[in-house]
Amino acid sequence: MDDLIRNAAEDLCGAKRVTALTGAGASIESGIPPFRGKGGLWEKYDPMEVAHIDSFLQDPVKVWNLLIKDMKDVIDRAKPNDCHKGLVKLEELGKLQTVITQNIDGLHQMAGNTDVIEFHGTFAWQRCMECNTHVETRRVDISTIPPRCDCGGILRPNAVFFGEMIPQEALWRSRQVATDCDVMLVIGTSAVVQPAALMPVVAKESGAKIIEINPESTLLTGDISDYLIKGPAGDVMNRIMANLDALL
Ligand code: OAD
16 A cells, blocks of 8 residues: 555656546545445435436436435535645646536535536536526425525526536536546546546546555546555555655
């Protein structure tokens, strides 16, 4: 493990353009549960029942009650952890240019990263399904479910449900930064959801080094990633940044 941490620090030291791709694992240490694996949301719920657009359209009350209300509660209280903070330091050092995140919690921006592509949209805003007015999630009154816009339309998260398209701008920019980077840090994603999981493949094909940080191996491990640093993201990022400091 120490060797891999040193490798990562050296790779980052030599890099000119670093991109990070993050998933739910990056926010676990902020108290936000992942989707898959132990304690994951999809252990408790069937994603097709609570996170597919057709389910939401069919029964918004059920999806708000089962999923969205709890997410609001957890995300409202969450604060950036050492993984988010490490990525901010990496940007301040002039190494990290862009974070592509599958997370909708806004923690990378709260920590201070300035270029964050929200691949699956954001939970920070709700939008009216009738008039498309956007309302900040923290201002949404959830005493009645589903919450409604002033026009009477139902509010939904400004995030991507299963069965919906990825925002075109996010997809286009992600492909671009994946193509342009020389190192991609892939942090806390199981890499099973497409097209996000394709970004390390795009980066690899363009010649980038792919460094995975995850306590478990994933579909990328040993094939697309050059190496996996096994461990929780906050701790691993702290150790990499301490090694990088010593090299700069
Ligand atoms: P997953 O829940 O699929 O994967 C979480 C990953 O985090 C797993 O590989 C874990 O091993 C890893 N992990 C666990 N603890 C960790 C820690 N402390 N530090 C680092 N990693 C840790 O989450 P995603 O890959 O983000 O999409 O899931 C992708 C998409 O599936 C989500 O954006 C969401 C979901 O359904 C939509 O809702 C559209």
